[in-house]
Amino acid sequence: MPDLLEVNRLSVRFDTPEGRILAVRDVSFSLAEGEVLAIVGESGCGKSVLCKAIARLLPKSAHVEAESILLDGVNLAGRSEREMCRLRGKLFSMVFQDPLTALDPTLPIGRQIAEAVTVHNRRLPRRAVERRVLELMDLVGMEQPQEKARMYPHQFSGGMRQRSAMAIALAASPRLLFADEPTTALDVTIQAQILDLLRDVQRKLHTSTVLVSHDLGVVARVADRVAVMYAGRIVETGTAEEVFYDPRHPYTWGLMRALPALAIEEGRPLSPIPGMPPTLLAPPRGDPFACRNEYALAIDYEQEPPLMRVSDTHWAATWLLDPRAPRISPPLGGIPHA
Amino acid sequence: MRFRSGAAYYLKKLAAFALSVFVLSAAVFALSRLAPGDPLVSYYGERAEKMSPQERERTMERLGLNAPLHVQYVRWLQGALRGEMGISFKYKQDVLEVIALRLPNTLLLGGIGFVLLFVLSLLLGVLCAWHEDGPLDRVVCRAGTVLSCIPEFWLSLLLILIFCVTLKWLPSSGAYTIGRAGDVLDRARHLILPLVVVVGSHLWYYAYMIRNKLLEEARADYVLLLRAKGLRKRAIVFGHCLRGILPSYLSLMAISVPHVMGGTYIVETVFSYPGLGTLTYESARYHDYNTLMVLCLLTGVTVIFCNMLGQVLSERVDPRIRREEAPVEVNAP
Numbered sequence: 001m002p003d004l005l006e007v008n009r010l011s012v013r014f015d016t017p018e019g020r021i022l023a024v025r026d027v028s029f030s031l032a033e034g035e036v037l038a039i040v041g042e043s044g045c046g047k048s049v050l051c052k053a054i055a056r057l058l059p060k061s062a063h064v065e066a067e068s069i070l071l072d073g074v075n076l077a078g079r080s081e082r083e084m085c086r087l088r089g090k091l092f093s094m095v096f097q098d099p100l101t102a103l104d105p106t107l108p109i110g111r112q113i114a115e116a117v118t119v120h121n122r123r124l125p126r127r128a129v130e131r132r133v134l135e136l137m138d139l140v141g142m143e144q145p146q147e148k149a150r151m152y153p154h155q156f157s158g159g160m161r162q163r164s165a166m167a168i169a170l171a172a173s174p175r176l177l178f179a180d181e182p183t184t185a186l187d188v189t190i191q192a193q194i195l196d197l198l199r200d201v202q203r204k205l206h207t208s209t210v211l212v213s214h215d216l217g218v219v220a221r222v223a224d225r226v227a228v229m230y231a232g233r234i235v236e237t238g239t240a241e242e243v244f245y246d247p248r249h250p251y252t253w254g255l256m257r258a259l260p261a262l263a264i265e266e267g268r269p270l271s272p273i274p275g276m277p278p279t280l281l282a283p284p285r286g287d288p289f290a291c292r293n294e295y296a297l298a299i300d301y302e303q304e305p306p307l308m309r310v311s312d313t314h315w316a317a318t319w320l321l322d323p324r325a326p327r328i329s330p331p332l333g334g335i336p337h338a
Numbered sequence: 339m340r341f342r343s344g345a346a347y348y349l350k351k352l353a354a355f356a357l358s359v360f361v362l363s364a365a366v367f368a369l370s371r372l373a374p375g376d377p378l379v380s381y382y383g384e385r386a387e388k389m390s391p392q393e394r395e396r397t398m399e400r401l402g403l404n405a406p407l408h409v410q411y412v413r414w415l416q417g418a419l420r421g422e423m424g425i426s427f428k429y430k431q432d433v434l435e436v437i438a439l440r441l442p443n444t445l446l447l448g449g450i451g452f453v454l455l456f457v458l459s460l461l462l463g464v465l466c467a468w469h470e471d472g473p474l475d476r477v478v479c480r481a482g483t484v485l486s487c488i489p490e491f492w493l494s495l496l497l498i499l500i501f502c503v504t505l506k507w508l509p510s511s512g513a514y515t516i517g518r519a520g521d522v523l524d525r526a527r528h529l530i531l532p533l534v535v536v537v538g539s540h541l542w543y544y545a546y547m548i549r550n551k552l553l554e555e556a557r558a559d560y561v562l563l564l565r566a567k568g569l570r571k572r573a574i575v576f577g578h579c580l581r582g583i584l585p586s587y588l589s590l591m592a593i594s595v596p597h598v599m600g601g602t603y604i605v606e607t608v609f610s611y612p613g614l615g616t617l618t619y620e621s622a623r624y625h626d627y628n629t630l631m632v633l634c635l636l637t638g639v640t641v642i643f644c645n646m647l648g649q650v651l652s653e654r655v656d657p658r659i660r661r662e663e664a665p666v667e668v669n670a671p
């Protein structure tokens with residue numbers, strides 16, 4: 001499958017009064033047509049910033065540098081805001097974390113979806129717009145769309161609002177959808193529904209999806225491939241199977257061991273990752289994860305490990321993969337793929 | 339059901355309104371009479387000073403000023419409820435007639451000032467928000483802070499000095515040149531400076547408020563989704579953000595009415611503009627009790643009414659604070 005999205009060496013820097021924050025450092029990844037890539041990591045690891053940097057939705061204080069961001073053959077790097085406006089919604093679109101605040105509170109839902117339909121197709125006759133809005137609402141599983149179209153966001157539940165946001169995002173049939181923690185703000189039961197919907201819609205429309213989440217359980221449900229981010233870098237990437245059944249980075253081990261479902265299955269207490277992520281204002285020398293890593297080697301405090309090959313699709317940034325590294329018995333992984 | 343809750347809502351507002359007006363009238367009544375001074379001077383002029391104590395006693399009795407305060411108030415209230423507001427001590431005329439004569443002048447000045455403020459502050463606010471932190475925005479915000487701190491009377495004097503005394507371009511006082519009351523152009527010339535002061539001293543503050551509201555709105559989460567769906571800045575600002583701040587804008591403007599009114603009163607006094615402001619000032623100074631009461635009530639009622647209007651307006655425009663939960667009629671897409 002040809003790659004739909006190819007990001008090369010993307011970095012995002014924020015200049016704040018306190019100093020320079022490197023939110024995303026030299027990230028490269030690609031995404032095939034119709035694939036779901038999950039980006040996971042703790043809060044503040046830069047996963048959300050990464051998506052917004054590609055969509056160019058960051059505030060002015062952010063400086064984005066990238067060798068190239070190729071989306072469907074179009075290089076997004078260095079495009080003017082005007083051109084980006086033309087691409088947003090049509091080429092790619094986005095769903096955000098908090099559906100409570102993501103919709104304009106002063107307009108009925110139908111109008112907001114209609115706006116997303118007409119923005120890239122101004123000449124569409126009224127009837128056709130109306131039909132398309134109802135079709136979209138049906139697509140995202142909103143019953144009685146006629147009636148719901150006339151309601152305001154505050155009259156909706158969180159799940160229903162996220163469905164509306166999905167309808168808006170899908171209005172111009174984008175090739176790529178960024179879903180920035182789309183279920184985090186929802187009830188657990190609704191989370192599952194929205195995830196199923198995401199997967200469902202993705203299969204129906206064949207939309208490639210970048211799913212940002214801090215919840216590995218969520219990711220396991222929908223992702224084809226997984227990228228684990230830590231302190232602004234991708235530290236492990238591979239297919240969902242590779243990352244879930246054969247994780248190689250100590251941070252990924254830590255994330256897995258902190259999963260309640262897994263701990264219960266293995267009959268052991270939850271083991272959280274000790275410490276806090278480093279502040280990105282003054283990142284430590286070497287690997288930023290070293291001080292929280294029980295498998296840290298001396299070199300981890302000196303030099304940041306590059307991404308090392310496990311297989312053609314599976315890469316991890318840890319010195320443990322270096323042939324010179326001592327053999328350790330990993331707490332997880334090494335399980336042959338199902 | 340909906341009607342009943344709506345009626346109860348407005349009844350409650352009405353009750354609060356009536357209570358506020360009652361308290362205001364009592365307070366003004368008491369305060370005006372407690373202030374030192376001789377109300378007879380207002381009625382009889384210099385003759386009041388030459389009156390014998392017996393004469394004074396009789397006239398005070400006749401004007402009803404001898405009774406204890408609460409009795410006077412009850413008497414006044416009874417009259418007021420019948421629509422009799424008494425006579426002006428100074429003009430020896432029905433108070434309402436005196437006021438009716440001056441009211442159009444104030445309405446003209448205040449009305450035009452308000453409309454200008456209403457339009458200009460929105461334009462300026464949007465302009466500043468659009469060029470956030472640009473040179474224009476900075477200049478307007480800085481200059482506005484300074485200008486809005488200048489007292490109105492001082493600004494008026496300064497303008498009079500420049501445009502009337504030094505340059506002799508504009509008239510310094512009055513509402514029209516004597517004998518040319520019907521001349522629109524002449525009236526307009528007399529209005530320019532007072533308007534500049536009334537609008538100029540409040541414009542910045544409101545423009546700044548609107549700018550900040552708009553910027554706050556533009557940082558709201560929903561704007562990200564609007565941008566994600568491909569909307570341009572213009573469509574976002576004019577189609578969504580302005581809509582979002584409409585409730586605050588309208589209530590802000592309703593609240594600005596008293597401000598403009600206060601400004602008008604001060605400016606009228608400085609420019610000797612024959613309006614309610616000058617009249618209020620005179621009646622307070624000369625203890626023209628009946629006139630003062632009516633003027634204060636008129637002003638107070640406007641202030642209270644505008645504040646309530648601001649509240650009701652913002653509730654009506656913003657669907658979130660609308661009382662009924664049922665979907666309201668909106669044209670479907």
